[in-house]
Amino acid sequence: MTQLLLQCLIAGRQAAIPASDVQSVIEVDEITPIPRTPDFIRGLTALRSQALTVIDCSLALGLESAGDQPDQRAAVVEIEGHLYALLVDAAYDVGEASSEPVAVPGGFGPGWQRAARGMVETETGPTLLIDVEALIAGPLEEAA
Amino acid sequence: MDDLLADFVAETREMLEASGGEIVAWEADPSDKARLDTIFRFVHTVKGNCGFFDFPRLEKLSHAAEDALSECRAGRREPDSALVSAVLAIIDRISEMTDAIEAGEDFPEGGDDQLIAALQPGEDFEVASAAMQDAPRETVTANEDTSDEAAPKAARANPVQRSIRLPVDLLDEVMKGVSDMVLARNDLARRLREAGEQPTIDGPFDRLSTILADVRTAITRMRMQRLEHLFSSLPRLVRDLSTELGKQVMVDFEGGEVELDREMIEMVRDPLTHIIRNAIDHGIEGPGERLKKGKREIGLLRFAARQSGNQISLVISDDGRGIDTVRLAEKAVAAGIYSRAEIDRMSDRRKQHLIFHAGLSTADTVSSVSGRGVGMDVVRANIERVGGSIDLVSKPGEGTSFHLKLPLTLSIIAALTVGSSGQRYAIPRSYVEEIVFGSSSNVEFAEAGERRLVTFRGKRVPCLALGDILGTEANEDIEWEDKTLVLIRLANEEVFALAVDRVFDHEDVVVKPIAPAVMETRLYAGTTLLDDGRPMMLLDLPSIATSRLLMNEGRSAAPVVEEERVEARRKTVPIMLFAGLDGRRRAVRLEMVRRIDTVSREAIDIDGRRMQAVIDGSIFPLVGLEYGELSEERCRLLRLSDGENEVVYAVGEVLDAAEMEGEIIPSHDDPLIEGVTLIDDAPIPVIDGHTLFARHHAPRRTEQPLTCRIPADSDWARTILGPLVEAAGYRVASDGDEDADVAILLAEQADVPAGPARSVIRLRQEPEGVGEDAETIYRYDRDGLLAALKQARFGRTA
Numbered sequence: 040m041t042q043l044l045l046q047c048l049i050a051g052r053q054a055a056i057p058a059s060d061v062q063s064v065i066e067v068d069e070i071t072p073i074p075r076t077p078d079f080i081r082g083l084t085a086l087r088s089q090a091l092t093v094i095d096c097s098l099a100l101g102l103e104s105a106g107d108q109p110d111q112r113a114a115v116v117e118i119e120g121h122l123y124a125l126l127v128d129a130a131y132d133v134g135e136a137s138s139e140p141v142a143v144p145g146g147f148g149p150g151w152q153r154a155a156r157g158m159v160e161t162e163t164g165p166t167l168l169i170d171v172e173a174l175i176a177g178p179l180e181e182a183a
Numbered sequence: 184m185d186d187l188l189a190d191f192v193a194e195t196r197e198m199l200e201a202s203g204g205e206i207v208a209w210e211a212d213p214s215d216k217a218r219l220d221t222i223f224r225f226v227h228t229v230k231g232n233c234g235f236f237d238f239p240r241l242e243k244l245s246h247a248a249e250d251a252l253s254e255c256r257a258g259r260r261e262p263d264s265a266l267v268s269a270v271l272a273i274i275d276r277i278s279e280m281t282d283a284i285e286a287g288e289d290f291p292e293g294g295d296d297q298l299i300a301a302l303q304p305g306e307d308f309e310v311a312s313a314a315m316q317d318a319p320r321e322t323v324t325a326n327e328d329t330s331d332e333a334a335p336k337a338a339r340a341n342p343v344q345r346s347i348r349l350p351v352d353l354l355d356e357v358m359k360g361v362s363d364m365v366l367a368r369n370d371l372a373r374r375l376r377e378a379g380e381q382p383t384i385d386g387p388f389d390r391l392s393t394i395l396a397d398v399r400t401a402i403t404r405m406r407m408q409r410l411e412h413l414f415s416s417l418p419r420l421v422r423d424l425s426t427e428l429g430k431q432v433m434v435d436f437e438g439g440e441v442e443l444d445r446e447m448i449e450m451v452r453d454p455l456t457h458i459i460r461n462a463i464d465h466g467i468e469g470p471g472e473r474l475k476k477g478k479r480e481i482g483l484l485r486f487a488a489r490q491s492g493n494q495i496s497l498v499i500s501d502d503g504r505g506i507d508t509v510r511l512a513e514k515a516v517a518a519g520i521y522s523r524a525e526i527d528r529m530s531d532r533r534k535q536h537l538i539f540h541a542g543l544s545t546a547d548t549v550s551s552v553s554g555r556g557v558g559m560d561v562v563r564a565n566i567e568r569v570g571g572s573i574d575l576v577s578k579p580g581e582g583t584s585f586h587l588k589l590p591l592t593l594s595i596i597a598a599l600t601v602g603s604s605g606q607r608y609a610i611p612r613s614y615v616e617e618i619v620f621g622s623s624s625n626v627e628f629a630e631a632g633e634r635r636l637v638t639f640r641g642k643r644v645p646c647l648a649l650g651d652i653l654g655t656e657a658n659e660d661i662e663w664e665d666k667t668l669v670l671i672r673l674a675n676e677e678v679f680a681l682a683v684d685r686v687f688d689h690e691d692v693v694v695k696p697i698a699p700a701v702m703e704t705r706l707y708a709g710t711t712l713l714d715d716g717r718p719m720m721l722l723d724l725p726s727i728a729t730s731r732l733l734m735n736e737g738r739s740a741a742p743v744v745e746e747e748r749v750e751a752r753r754k755t756v757p758i759m760l761f762a763g764l765d766g767r768r769r770a771v772r773l774e775m776v777r778r779i780d781t782v783s784r785e786a787i788d789i790d791g792r793r794m795q796a797v798i799d800g801s802i803f804p805l806v807g808l809e810y811g812e813l814s815e816e817r818c819r820l821l822r823l824s825d826g827e828n829e830v831v832y833a834v835g836e837v838l839d840a841a842e843m844e845g846e847i848i849p850s851h852d853d854p855l856i857e858g859v860t861l862i863d864d865a866p867i868p869v870i871d872g873h874t875l876f877a878r879h880h881a882p883r884r885t886e887q888p889l890t891c892r893i894p895a896d897s898d899w900a901r902t903i904l905g906p907l908v909e910a911a912g913y914r915v916a917s918d919g920d921e922d923a924d925v926a927i928l929l930a931e932q933a934d935v936p937a938g939p940a941r942s943v944i945r946l947r948q949e950p951e952g953v954g955e956d957a958e959t960i961y962r963y964d965r966d967g968l969l970a971a972l973k974q975a976r977f978g979r980t981a
Contacts (some may be wrong), residue, residue: 045263064391066884069717071606071717071719071720073653073701073702073704073707073720074655075652075653075654075706076606076700076701076704077700080700080701082697083710083718084718085712085716085717085718087363087366089359089695090695090697090710090711092700092701112763119699120696121696121697121699123698132423135288139942144566173441175698175700176700177700178434
């Protein structure tokens with residue numbers, strides 16, 4: 040099993056997004072807010088001639104957001120024909136998973152449990168593998 | 184060439200190419216079944232296609248080949264080499280004929296019968312040899328054909344492939360690339376503007392912009408499809424429906440060559456089908472009834488399409504019984520939608536429009552065809568969702584016609600951009616009825632419970648603040664008078680006012696879908712990108728109105744009022760009423776008004792007789808100040824345009840739009856006034872646009888300005904003369920060796936060579952010229968200099 044992962048930092052924790060899902064990593068500087076959308080939808084940003092929906096990963100997990108930072112990094116993913124920019128605290132390298140995703144007894148804690156496919160071993164230690172589709176559904180889905 | 188024909192030629196060619204190898208293989212082994220099948224399919228398809236067109240010869244040939252081949256396929260005949268060469272000869276002939284069809288030429292007569300005869304099965308050696316004899320003879324004729332036609336054939340050999348097939352995805356990708364280029368161009372344009380004028384860059388950049396615009400148009404056209412593709416499926420639909428309902432209906436098409444975006448064609452298919460069903464079910468009478476009424480037994484359903492600007496108008500008309508307004512009105516009363524009194528007040532036209540109301544149908548019984556409650560309201564909503572509109576005209580006993588207006592493409596809609604809390608939003612322009620300032624004296628705000636109402640020109644409509652809808656402003660804190668009200672008319676005739684901070688501009692925007700989580704807010708219909716690449720949301724007004732429960736309450740007299748205006752508009756000229764700076768009422772023809780701007784006093788520069796206003800980074804001549812003083816804070820300006828030039832007119836207040844019904848009584852005393860007209864029994868002077876633009880238009884910048892070289896080593900020439908020359912519409916030549924149209928020389932530098940120039944103007948130091956100096960112009964003789972420059976210009980254009 041050699042799944043390639045984009046390693047990143049979400050809400051201060053090591054996380055990974057399957058690299059096959061990620062189109063690119065961009066720097067997000069200007070976000071146009073969309074009123075009346077859930078908090079984790081930060082707004083829209085433009086990548087070339089396309090509008091991306093900016094998702095704050097921390098908020099989407101129901102965790103504290105790092106808020107606005109200069110040079111925020113985001114992973115661009117396409118889900119059901121829509122482009123999203125997943126804002127992360129930091130984006131590192133693309134690495135290889137050295138194990139299958141596994142569950143951890145007792146779960147990963149609230150928020151993480153819902154959007155994580157499991158824990159994988161990487162060179163930099165254990166990392167949570169993010170389920171992108173569950174992530175962009177946001178914390179509201181859980182409440183419903 | 185006809186589109187379908189081009190398709191036919193392309194398809195035939197494609198198959199010829201593909202089957203080329205098969206034919207050779209078949210020739211090598213005539214008993215090969217698979218090859219036989221391929222070739223059979225080819226001639227079969229050609230035969231089938233010929234049915235659509237009038238190509239009797241092609242059809243006969245392919246038919247004969249098909250017959251012979253199907254004999255072989257059925258095992259009744261063994262393919263032999265004679266048959267192979269006969270079939271090949273026919274395929275060659277088909278190929279030649281296809282070439283001729285594409286080139287629009289007539290294929291020479293004769294030769295076909297021999298080819299067909301060659302197909303006849305050889306019972307034995309004798310006939311086979313006859314066929315063998317036929318074959319060479321055939322080749323001879325074929326040779327004759329080619330020699331007869333050698334010249335034209337050579338000519339058409341080159342433009343062989345006139346059309347190709349492409350996957351739509353690829354087109355979309357190219358379209359996206361071009362959109363990206365447009366954004367990059369806009370970005371670059373902004374930077375160039377910021378950097379100031381740079382003649383060496385501006386020229387090529389303008390050229391790039393023009394090319395880009397052309398490419399964009401061409402790509403948009405690539406996505407277009409002829410309406411024929413939609414029309415072609417309709418006769419069958421009409422036939423099936425009319426058979427089912429025991430009626431006889433004829434279809435007639437007009438304007439099938441009109442092109443529409445592929446996606447748009449798919450979007451209108453369903454509404455169109457519905458209209459057709461309605462027309463056949465309710466509109467067109469049975470044959471017996473029609474005969475009794477003195478009509479032709481067969482009903483007629485007509486489709487006519489026309490392009491006007493970036494809209495397509497599509498008219499679907501039947502010659503049936505028309506809409507039964509009485510029954511429709513009764514249904515509306517029965518359904519509790521309108522009271523009897525309301526119905527009685529309605530005009531016929533308004534009653535006819537009841538069919539767009541949800542849940543109303545004139546069909547007494549639910550047939551399998553229509554009357555199932557999915558009515559014209561859905562049709563209307565669907566058409567409006569793609570940015571179109573629908574209207575109808577019906578005459579009892581004579582028929583009904585539906586008028587559809589559709590934008591050319593689905594993804595580009597005409598939008599109004601508005602601002603709220605510092606952000607821009609787009610509103611589909613098809614919904615926008617009118618724009619009014621909250622501060623205007625004929626706008627009154629009122630409250631009914633929590634509901635804001637606004638009364639404008641006798642209509643009382645609910646008023647929503649965009650800031651409140653978006654949650655950025657609380658209703659209580661809103662300064663209603665500072666807002667601009669956009670009157671919105673929805674598909675169901677409901678009207679409401681949307682209060683926004685500012686109205687920016689009309690723009691054609693490319694709409695893209697948005698993420699489901701954003702859709703859930705039910706506030707937005709899509710997203711689009713501004714020129715500078717920033718995203719902007721497109722508001723979903725019907726959904727907003729629904730969520731605010733506007734759909735069924737707050738019914739106003741508005742539709743009726745509107746309708747009277749529509750009637751009136753036919754014979755009147757729309758004008759805009761305003762109060763001048765002196766407070767007196769004046770009017771301007773509405774067509775001249777491009778938009779209304781409000782600027783701060785600092786944006787206006789008055790220096791003696793020169794008056795200018797700065798709006799959005801452009802300078803406009805300012806007029807209207809002769810009537811009074813500008814206010815110290817915000818100035819309201821009408822931006823008037825004659826199509827090329829723009830002038831801003833300072834006004835005290837914009838009052839209203841009105842219809843000029845009576846005549847204009849010309850006035851000769853004041854050249855600025857075209858005349859006086861009566862509005863609501865009060866005399867109103869109307870501004871004379873001609874005088875206005877004659878006085879104030881900016882010198883039109885010619886596409887390619889003439890060049891003028893001025894002495895490079897003179898400070899005076901550079902600082903004093905240069906600007907004057909530029910103001911006269913010349914471009915100062917940057918390079919001493921450049922080929923200039925005019926060169927200006929100073930008389931004291933008589934020994935300096937003029938350089939390459941078509942004409943030369945010499946300037947002297949002294950006011951009075953003496954002797955040989957008579958040809959020169961005094962350097963401060965402004966009129967003389969301008970006249971000379973003008974003469975040089977006309978000299979060139981002449």
